[in-house]
Amino acid sequence: MTTLPNPQDLTRSKLAQTSAGVHALVRQRWSPRSFSSREVHPDDLKLMLDAARWAASCFNEQPWRFIVGANPRTATYKKLLECLVEANRQWAKAAPVLMLTLGKRTFTHNAKPNHYGLHDAGLALAGVMLQATSMGIFVHGMGGFEHEKARTAFAIPDDYEMGAAVAIGYLGDLSGLTGKTLDQELAPRTRKPLEEIAFEDSFGQALAL
Ligand SMILES: Cc1cc2nc3c(=O)[nH]c(=O)nc-3n(C[C@H](O)[C@H](O)[C@H](O)COP(=O)(O)O)c2cc1C
Structure with missing residues (x-):
């Protein structure tokens, strides 16, 4: 029988392999599937949402909404x-907070389409993630949810686009996870190299740094 790592060891193994100098909050953030039942205090939840509130947005529209x-x-x-x-649902049911992010599709000042609504809702969620990380709390985004079911369940107006479902909580032990979910939880974190994402001169031409 293989022994599962405890939450502290797991977190250590998930530390992002960045260049030296990348901020600890960025390095420490990751998306777990093993949540503990420990509740998130409403004051801490409020801090995360306040961090979201101060994200940048096109025209300062602040198109993000959270359920x-x-x-x-x-x-x-x-x-x-x-x-x-x-x-x-199998793993997220252990997280004590669930959330849904939305982005407003139009600008409030002129009713024209805002192509940055979900973009900016993503920035706001990044704020939630970094604030949470600073408090030892973990956040896991999920595209895997039934959009229309959520729209109906929460009477979400058409002018708001679905972003991500989000699980928030403290890290728990791995005993509740099995199969593919457990494998994902134990897998090393990977990223594309910079040359594949940062360009100069023309698209695909790696930025020389
Ligand atoms: C918008 C969005 C949707 C995601 N959807 C899912 C999902 O449905 N299920 C899941 O297990 N993880 C989901 N993830 C988590 C990603 O798989 C994870 O962020 C990615 O593998 C990188 O891992 P890291 O966040 O630990 O760095 C999602 C993340 C984001 C930002």
Whole structure:
């Protein structure tokens, strides 16, 4: 029988292999599937959402909106859990907070399309993630949820586009995970090299740094 790493060892093994000098908050953030039942205090949740509020946005539109199931006893949490695809629900049900991000499709000042609505909602979620990391809390985004079910469940207006479902909480032990989910949790984190994502002169031409 193989011994599973404890949460501290797992976190150590997930530390991003960055160049020296990348901030610790960036290095330490990762997306777990093993959550503990420890609740996230409402004050801490409020800090995460406040961090989101201060993200940059096109025209300062602040197109992000969040539907928040602040603990598993809330009707919002239960409905969000119902909207997840089964593969996500299996592990996300252990997280004490579930959330849904939305992006407004149009600018409020002129009603024209805002092509940056979801882009900026993503920036806001990054704020949530970094603030959470600073407090020892973990955040896992999920595209795997039923969009139309969520739209109906929360009466989301058409002017708001679905972003990601999000699981938030403290790291737990791995005993609740099996099969593919456990493999994913134990897998090393990987990234494309800089040459594949940063260009100069023309698209695909690696930036020389
Ligand atoms: C918008 C978005 C959607 C995602 N959807 C899922 C998902 O449905 N299920 C899942 O297990 N992970 C999901 N992830 C997590 C990614 O798989 C994860 O961020 C990626 O593998 C990089 O790992 P890291 O966050 O630990 O660095 C999603 C992440 C984002 C940002």
